[in-house]
Amino acid sequence: MLKLEDVSKIYSRDQKQALKNINLEIKEGEFTALLGQNGAGKTTLINILAGNVKKSSGKVTIAGYDLDTNELDTKWILGIVPQEVAIDFTFSVEDILIQQSGYFGITDNKEYIDWLLESLALKDKKKSLARELSGGMKRRLLIAKALVHKPKILVLDEPTAGVDIGLRHTLYEFLEQLHKAGTTIILTTHYLEEAERLCERVVVINNGMLVADEPKDKLLKDFSQEINVEIKLDGKIEQENIGFLQAFNPTIKDLDTIVLLIDKAELTNILQLLIENDMKILDLNVERQKLEDVYLQLIKQ
Numbered sequence: 001m002l003k004l005e006d007v008s009k010i011y012s013r014d015q016k017q018a019l020k021n022i023n024l025e026i027k028e029g030e031f032t033a034l035l036g037q038n039g040a041g042k043t044t045l046i047n048i049l050a051g052n053v054k055k056s057s058g059k060v061t062i063a064g065y066d067l068d069t070n071e072l073d074t075k076w077i078l079g080i081v082p083q084e085v086a087i088d089f090t091f092s093v094e095d096i097l098i099q100q101s102g103y104f105g106i107t108d109n110k111e112y113i114d115w116l117l118e119s120l121a122l123k124d125k126k127k128s129l130a131r132e133l134s135g136g137m138k139r140r141l142l143i144a145k146a147l148v149h150k151p152k153i154l155v156l157d158e159p160t161a162g163v164d165i166g167l168r169h170t171l172y173e174f175l176e177q178l179h180k181a182g183t184t185i186i187l188t189t190h191y192l193e194e195a196e197r198l199c200e201r202v203v204v205i206n207n208g209m210l211v212a213d214e215p216k217d218k219l220l221k222d223f224s225q226e227i228n229v230e231i232k233l234d235g236k237i238e239q240e241n242i243g244f245l246q247a248f249n250p251t252i253k254d255l256d257t258i259v260l261l262i263d264k265a266e267l268t269n270i271l272q273l274l275i276e277n278d279m280k281i282l283d284l285n286v287e288r289q290k291l292e293d294v295y296l297q298l299i300k301q
């Protein structure tokens with residue numbers, strides 16, 4: 001559905017290499033998270049797809065259309081929700097969506113627009129001017145705008161930044177609904193729990209390079225041998241008193257709790273060592289790795 005072959009981008013102004021030989025193939029109907037730190041290259045990649053940034057080299061194919069030679073065709077396939085709010089604030093919400101439909105030659109789109117507004121909790125803002133919307137509402141309007149032509153692929157660049165938690169969940173349900181209906185979705189986000197809840201596949205970009213591309217479940221399983229352990233002891237702990245745990249890189253939390261990231265198999269060993277060293281355990285908390293932990297390890301590598 002979407003294929004990037006050896007895509008690189010060097011910005012000419014400062015010769016900054018924002019993307020380095022990215023190879024990525026997204027299949028029809030997949031829901032993919034595109035993760036990476038600030039400046040990793042996510043927006044550059046999305047801007048290349050949107051035709052706003054010219055790649056320096058490589059090939060992009062969207063539903064079989066080469067982006068270099070068939071850019072107009074790719075516009076029909078893609079719906080892009082940009083990170084920055086770029087809408088004409090002097091128009092009403094409804095007019096913005098009617099105008100956007102017009103760009104695609106769609107004249108009778110009112111029913112679908114109403115459905116979009118309803119789904120994105122913007123129905124009562126239909127007649128409001130865009131400038132009267134809150135930041136979170138503007139973001140949701142951008143999503144509606146990206147969807148007016150019913151694109152097969154929806155790409156969202158941090159759509160939930162600045163959207164409050166209740167509405168974020170409305171948005172998740174909406175994206176899940178689109179996904180079930182067959183839309184291919186690529187989502188960049190800094191909220192890892194969002195990627196964990198919604199996506200089937202996780203792609204991580206670090207310093208312009210693709211450092212992970214796995215089904216989410218596999219990524220979590222590969223790392224699932226590792227657990228986060230918090231052991232609360234009776235009394236204040238100093239690093240020098242727990243030298244016997246040094247091999248496990250312990251950190252101390254709240255003065256009385258040892259925090260460790262270990263292989264499951266080592267837990268018994270550690271508890272044994274604590275008992276042998278006369279440490280009284282008051283509480284023990286074991287957590288399987290979350291996507292957030294896996295992600296943090298990936299970008300450290």
Ligand SMILES: Nc1ncnc2c1ncn2[C@@H]1O[C@H](COP(=O)(O)OP(=O)(O)OP(=O)(O)O)[C@@H](O)[C@H]1O
Binds near residue numbers: 039045
């Ligand atoms: N127009 C530009 N000219 C020069 N350098 C740019 C330009 N746009 C982005 N960059 C640089 O390219 C790199 C990648 O930026 P990009 O915006 O793609 O990152 P990002 O992963 O989207 O970050 P964020 O999570 O902060 O949105 C950064 O070092 C950035 O400074």
